[in-house]
Amino acid sequence: MICKHRRYLMYISQNYSYAILRPIQKYILSQGGEVCWFLEGDEVDSSYLLTQETKLKTVKEVVDWKPDAVFVPGNTVPRFIPGVKVAVFHGFDSGKRSSKRGHFNIRGCFDLYCTQGPATTKPFQYLATKYGYFDVVETGWPTLDPLFEDNASNPYVDDNDKRPVILMCSTFSQSLSCAPTLFNKVKELSEKGRWRWLVQFHPKMPLEIVEKYKSLQNDNLQFIETDNVLPLLQMADVMLCDTSSVLIMFLLLGKPVVSFRNQSPSSYLIDVVDPSKIEGSIEKALTKPLEIESAINDYSKQVHPYQDGKSSARVVVATNELIENGLTNKRRKPLNLIRNFKLRKALKYWGC
Known part of the structure; x- marks a missing residue:
């Protein structure tokens, strides 16, 4: 299934989406296809576009360009x-929301x-x-293709600092975020200087x-x-x-996670509910x-068993097969009149 002479649109609304779709772009371009980007809304920054990447500024430009597929x-x-519209997801199912509202919400x-x-294929096949x-x-x-490659130019490498590296990440959801609660503890631990914190x-x-x-x-x-x-995930211990x-992305590297009040505490996490236990838990994880x-290994096999760096190629092959052969499933997609009206209004597009 070739890409040559086909056009592929990268449709994004958040800055983290650049890294999600660039591995797909890399594969398409290597196969002779064309790629353009469309940035929806004001939460995505066009300055993250690379010099060689092409941005379509309006919906009319997108419509006139006539992409064969939209990622x-x-x-x-x-x-x-x-x-054809292809969902590639902006993350894994972390259990923050119920299935009907979260990862498995079918919006037509x-x-x-x-x-x-x-872990995701079986529920989506049922749907x-x-x-x-x-x-x-x-x-x-496809986002993870570069994760399993050696990154000799990792910008966070410090050859003069041999301390273990602790990466702190947090969701923005007020009810789930560890950031507000752990501020004083992270301040305390960083001042001790035992570890390097990112x-x-x-x-x-x-x-x-x-x-x-x-x-x-x-x-x-x-x-x-x-x-x-x-690169942060690759760098941290x-x-x-x-x-x-x-x-989940970090676990796929076989590395341990200390989670704070995780919604679904499991055997592959070191979960704590008391900030005073953070230091000892990190020591254990190290x-x-x-x-x-x-x-972690058993969990990874269910969540994402692919470590060959070829997920982008598989996505594009599946997309091209859909373009050429049509859907296996034949029911008509819902019109989504209200949602599409809202999108037209937000995007200020009233053409065909």
Whole structure:
């Protein structure tokens, strides 16, 4: 299934989506296809676009360009944009929301779901049978292709600092975020200087929390704002997190996570509910207990068994097969009149 002479649109609304879709872009371009980007809304920064990347500024430009396929790491995409609509997800199912409201919420927008592993494939296959207007192909998550590659130019490497690296990440959800509660503990631990701290939050984290953690920066702690978390995951020895799906990406590297009040505490996590237990839990994680390593390995096989760096290729192959052969499922996709009206209004587009 070739890409040559085909056009592929990257449809994004958040800065983290750049890193999600660039591995797909890399593969498409290597096969002779064309790629353009469309940025929806004011939460995505066009300055993150690379010099060689092409941005379509309006919906009319997108419609006139006539993409063959549209890759979406978000939850919705307008029906009036041409091309088959492909969901590639913006993260893993971390259990922050119920299935009906979260990862498995079917909004009637997509023709193809490219799932990450058995844990998501099976539920989506059931939903495909139930709804009958989209297909499901297990491809692995293209975002992670670079994660399993050696990154000799990792910007966070410090050859002069041999201390263990602790990466703190947190979701923005007020009820789930560990950032507010753990501020004083992280301040205390960073001042001890035993470990090197890297701190990175979800882009929707409230500004006041971000500013508080920025104030902690010293020789032991660095606050990082980036559209690409993968080098941070590669760099760290242990993650401190809450219920953010980024912890799943870290586990896929076989590394331990100390979670704080996780919504679904499991054997592959070192979960704590008391901030006073954080230091001891990190110490435990750094010893890499065999029982936790085994649990992480079993979990990874279900969530994302692919470590060959070829998930992007599988996504594009599945997309091209859909373009050429049509849907396996034949029911008509819902019109989504209200949602598409809202999207037209937001995007200021009233054409065909």
